[in-house]
Amino acid sequence: MTTSVLAETLRKHSKLSESKIAKVVAAYKPFPTKHNQVLVRKGDIAKYLYFVEKGYLRVFVTDASGNQFTRFLIEQGMEGTAFPSFISQNVSSASVQCVGKAEVLRISYDELQKLYRAVPEFERPYRKIIELAYVASIYRIESLISMNARERYIQLLREKPKWVQQLPANVIAEYLGITKETLSRLKSAK
Amino acid sequence: MTTSVLAETLRKHSKLSESKIAKVVAAYKPFPTKHNQVLVRKGDIAKYLYFVEKGYLRVFVTDASGNQFTRFLIEQGMEGTAFPSFISQNVSSASVQCVGKAEVLRISYDELQKLYRAVPEFERPYRKIIELAYVASIYRIESLISMNARERYIQLLREKPKWVQQLPANVIAEYLGITKETLSRLKSAK
DNA sequence: CTTAGCTGTTGATAAATGTCAAAAAAATCA
DNA sequence: TGATTTTTTTGACATTTATCAACAGCTAAG
Structure with missing residues (x-):
């Protein structure tokens, strides 16, 4: 039986047989990374979808003054990339980077299309992933428009204490x- | 040939045959609305997906002090509802309301599932819709975390002048x- | 056509958050 | 380990945005 976070995740969230799981897992290749390595650079096309076996990835954008803004954090057991670029295969406005040390698997856009054909039942978990990611982004928008910095921090502390x-x-x-200064003050204030 | 904004939209965004388009259009029922009518109330389960033939819908949440926050605006030719509630069929934290007068069609969750079975090619445009909605929400998050009020207003003016x-x-x-006070000041300042 | 209630504007002020600079603490790596 | 770099905290101050209140304008329904 295949052992990996990816295999575990597929068992948990789909009803794929062990042989199909093995096929899917085989299609994702381990990709060795260095500390803080950049996986997708702004201006690139996001050619790969990354699955996080260990650690975190961040998807971020940069403004004219060089400030960085983290669009998403991808934790162990989740997958992601610069999504708008990946689905359209156009250049990305965002970058993707390891946060410190991370272990990732990756699958290319083309390989993913092949996988859909080889394992059609894999389409359903994929669509579910997109739906869930969409729902998560809806709630993120909600907190950004309706809550102040302290409320958002307390919510994150409650929902994602590990982060x-x-x-x-x-x-x-x-x-x-x-x-970071505002966050530091929120922490010390309570 | 069926004439409606929905039929037009399907012709534009999919390759469904006229007979399939007719089937899809038949499944969406006109739903008469009053001025500012609430279609989904916070606490309800969102049982319907709404397609906007004319006007706008807003999806909004309310905080403890009764302030309202618009999560999404749905314009002519788009469809939507309290999405997290609709896909999970759990109670909704958001409400959906007509902005002034609006003309809408609606399809129930169950009818939509039937439609997928009756017209399997309709699944693909549905997935595309979700993907596009997800991409739109990613960009919305991006502007909320990286831009100030003026920058967001100018961006909206550029991208959605009609709104x-x-x-x-x-x-x-x-x-x-x-x-609304801050917006009013942004307008008068330029 | 008129009035009651929304909707939008403006002013004064307060609160939240950002910016810049410097010091302190922590993490990395040679 | 020790040196170097990066991250975090703190302070002073500036800027942005919210709040509250008053008023003006508009609009929808009788």
Whole structure:
């Protein structure tokens, strides 16, 4: 039986047989990364979808003054990339980077299309993933338009305590849409 | 040949035959609405997906003090509802309301599932719709975390000038995540 | 056509958050 | 380990945005 976070995740979220799981897992290739390695650079086309076996990836954009803003954090057991670029195969406005050390698998756009043909039942979990990612983004929009910095921080602390523990404060701040100084003050105030 | 905004939209975004288009269109029922009518109330389960033939719908949430925040605006030719509730068939944290007068069609969750079985090629445009909605929400998150109120307003003016012209200022303000006073000042300042 | 209620504007002020600079603390790697 | 770099905290101050209140304009329905 295949053992990997990817295999575990497929068992948990789909009803694929062990042989189909093995096929899917075989299509994702381990991709060795260095500390903070950039996987997709702004201006590139996102050719790969990344599955996180260990650690975190961040998807971020940069403004004219060089400030960085974290669009998404991808944790162990999740997959992602610069999504708009990946589905359209156009250049990406965002970059994707490992947060510190991370272990990832990757599958190319073309290989993924082949996989859909080889394992048609894999389409359903894929669509579910997109739906869930969409729902998550709806709630993120909701908190960004309706809550202030403190409320958003408290919500993150409640819903993703591990992120706050494990990720550098500046990454958390970028994700919340505030500066690292403001986050630091929120922490010390309570 | 069926004539409706829905039929037009299907012709434009899919390769369905006229007979399939007729089937899809037949499954969506006209739903008469009053001025500012609420279609989904917070606490309800979103049982219907709404297609906008004319006007706009807004999806909004309310905070403890009764302030409203517009999560999404749905314009002519688009469809939507309280999406997280619709796909999970759980109670909704958001409400859906007509902005002024609107003409809508609707299809129930169950009828939609039947439609997928009756017209399997309809699944693909549905998935595309979700993917596009997801991409749109990614860009919305991006502007909320990386831009200030003025920048977001200018971007909206550039990308959706009609919304700014046609929708009440307080709805635009809620969509931008700012107060109506701040929006009013942004307008007069330039 | 008129009035009651929304909708939008403006002013004064307060609160939240950002910016810049510097010091302190922590993490990395040679 | 020690040196170097990166991250985090703190302070002073500036800017942005919200809040509250008053008023003006508009609009929909009688």
